[in-house]
Amino acid sequence: SRSKLIGDRSPVRRFNLNNVTITPDPIENQEVVLILTPMARFYQEYWDNLLNLDYPHELISLGFILPKNKEGNAATAALQAQVTKVQKGPLKNRFRSVVIERQDFDSPITSQDEGERHKMENQKVRRSSMSRARNSLLFTTLGVETSWVLWLDADIVETPPSLIQDLAAHDKPLIVPNCYQRYTDPETGKLAERPYDFNSWQDSPTAQEIAAKMDPDDIILEGYREMATYRSLMAYMADQGDEQHIEVPLDGVGGTALLVKADVHRDGAMFPPFPFYNLIETEGFAKMAKRLGWAATGLPNYKVYHYNE
């Protein structure tokens, strides 16, 4: 009843942010990780991979944001069914908490077809809308107890089970693995892999010159023939060796999988929905973090895999 609820109101919660540690050994130190996923479609492979993460589930909070359209409704129903199953199942599989949000603004592009999504002229509107979705999710789920935020796209279908610990061990404010895609080579018929995400890069003089001549309201996009930036893309830095933990400094990051110390967000770093130094969304986020004193790191040989439509 109402008055019971009021009687229950906790007298005061006091937090010392210094007591929330953010260390290279997050399991030992019982650090809470918030996994945030903007989700347009539900993929069972994403969910199965998430369940396979061997970071203790009682230290993982999940947050999702889904668009309010027909596809978003279907994805919400599928997600909710899976979440309910896990949260009612064996204790050790249950997550600390789960929040599912519906986005209260329209997605600008209704088609989720890969070709349509990637058209250059659609990118600014689309990525601005994605930024708002990410910010809304972040601002409403980040708590006092959160040590780490793992951004994980809904179409990342394969990662090492030790993803969180592996990334955290590097003790970096922002760290991003290399996002690839598996496919069947049409010539050989054999399974192969290719780079997928081109948003993790090191800046180039050419890109800076392009930016200097641009209107402050325009954005530089990566991976388009029409706009050659000559940036060094992490996508092409992977080599055959098994040095999984080689680090490279980055100026732009992608968000398909991205581990961030919660203090970076608490300082104010968000996903600019407007051009910020001619950058937007996750790339703008890396720039904003840099302005706040936090540098980005990439792991060219540490791979995660994107769904192949």
Add this chain to the structure above:
Amino acid sequence: SRSKLIGDRSPVRRFNLNNVTITPDPIENQEVVLILTPMARFYQEYWDNLLNLDYPHELISLGFILPKNKEGNAATAALQAQVTKVQKGPLKNRFRSVVIERQDFDSPITSQDEGERHKMENQKVRRSSMSRARNSLLFTTLGVETSWVLWLDADIVETPPSLIQDLAAHDKPLIVPNCYQRYTDPETGKLAERPYDFNSWQDSPTAQEIAAKMDPDDIILEGYREMATYRSLMAYMADQGDEQHIEVPLDGVGGTALLVKADVHRDGAMFPPFPFYNLIETEGFAKMAKRLGWAATGLPNYKVYHYNE
């Protein structure tokens, strides 16, 4: 016990942001207001004024952030004693929830003396640190249920009891009353009042020219003789009439008292700790909100009062 806690984990919380209304009649619509206060010192007059707000307390969540220095420790103890008293007192006085955070970075200026605080060369460092404190508080307390955020400085000692409803009735994304200070006129010995906060202003061509010539890392400050901006200050727009609800458009806002629709923050609007269009903290926040499509409004004749040291 631990396993009891795990057994209690709620299976799933689902939120539709569309169901959280943000309307000009927030009491009727049971809208939750989050009052956020960065606090260096505890003033009993602030607390008494807060308790006097006649917005239903069960719809008010409180969030505080205090520095980790000697003065901050004293303020935390005083605040916690008052909070505990209220939260254990009559149900109708209890707030929905209270969070007290301690800031885990140093305050750059130890002296809280008004003269020292306002020295021009101290402003950039000081306001950058204030921005981080505000962001940390915001990012960790804003929830899915929050409709409005009222920023209220710890030295605002007098407001109308209907402050929240009065401001919300204007239905604006950002709205700011005029912040004055009471004093005793040394000549007449009579009580008088004078403008206190000069951060709420309309931009001027002069200020824009100053900015155009400035290094992007510098900031324009308001209220300093060394830098005449010729901006129109809301501080000087008050008139003797009793038209309390006259509105003016603003380009910069102060944060002594400032009501913001939660969606503005959820979109990503925060307090830039770095120069953003040569603006910082609350003034930079107004600019960032504008970039996101949300304009600021001022109420020159609606007054709140700052403590007089």
